[in-house]
Amino acid sequence: MDTAHKADTAALVIRSAEPEDAAAISALLGGTGTFEGTLQLPEMPVASRLDYLQRVDPLTCKLVAVSEEGIVGMAALHVQHPGLRRAHVRGLGIGIAPAWQARGVGRRLITRLLDWADNWAGVLRVELVVHADNDRAIALYRGLGFVEEGLHKAYALKNGRYVDTFSMARMHPNPPRLA
Ligand SMILES: CC(C)(COP(=O)(O)OP(=O)(O)OC[C@H]1O[C@@H](n2cnc3c(N)ncnc32)[C@H](O)[C@@H]1OP(=O)(O)O)[C@@H](O)C(=O)NCCC(=O)NCCS
Numbered sequence: 159m160d161t162a163h164k165a166d167t168a169a170l171v172i173r174s175a176e177p178e179d180a181a182a183i184s185a186l187l188g189g190t191g192t193f194e195g196t197l198q199l200p201e202m203p204v205a206s207r208l209d210y211l212q213r214v215d216p217l218t219c220k221l222v223a224v225s226e227e228g229i230v231g232m233a234a235l236h237v238q239h240p241g242l243r244r245a246h247v248r249g250l251g252i253g254i255a256p257a258w259q260a261r262g263v264g265r266r267l268i269t270r271l272l273d274w275a276d277n278w279a280g281v282l283r284v285e286l287v288v289h290a291d292n293d294r295a296i297a298l299y300r301g302l303g304f305v306e307e308g309l310h311k312a313y314a315l316k317n318g319r320y321v322d323t324f325s326m327a328r329m330h331p332n333p334p335r336l337a
Contacts, residue, residue, distance in 0.1 A: 167261050175220035180211035182229040191256030219274045223263050230255040233267035246282040282330045290322040304328040
């Protein structure tokens with residue numbers, strides 16, 4: 159990695175996603191080189207994602223990574239099930255623009271989300287599903303304490319083939335206790 163790249167990455171700002179970011183985030187998540195590793199579709203209208211991206215929900219944490227070019231990454235923790243008995247759980251989603259992948263942006267975004275989850279939001283379990291061939295994502299998640307919990311056969315359609323996915327989860331390493 160050259161010095162210019164390092165400087166670019168260090169200058170990135172991580173901040174909360176705002177309703178007015180919806181169109182830029184939609185373009186990021188639907189962009190070639192990003193959508194394939196997720197459950198997003200190509201050619202999805204921005205309008206189909208606007209409701210989710212503009213909704214303000216205090217139980218959700220949505221972060222963006224912003225460079226001089228604009229939004230280059232997004233990661234979020236969502237409520238997986240509205241019932242009280244799953245109130246300690248959030249699901250992780252993430253997408254980084256191709257030119258910014260493998261430069262530590264995903265690690266920075268998820269680290270910030272885990273601080274929110276561990277220290278502010280009472281989350282004990284963060285879970286996700288990742289395509290079994292997504293080596294970079296799996297390496298990143300493992301490095302941040304996620305472990306594989308199971309294999310789903312033919313979980314999702316990806317470019318004309320059904321692909322397997324892993325369930326992964328990370329438990330709070332040091333859950334808060336009463337003093
Ligand atoms: C997967 C994704 C979120 C990772 O974010 P990122 O910013 O590219 O990742 P980072 O640079 O922060 O970290 C990547 C890690 O994987 C490692 N890595 C990079 N390329 C790798 C590869 N081809 N194989 C294995 N490990 C790899 C890096 O060494 C790094 O490890 P570390 O954190 O222990 O140093 C991002 O590449 C992306 O958005 N991809 C397209 C969409 C997607 O797949 N989303 C995930 C859905 S589950």
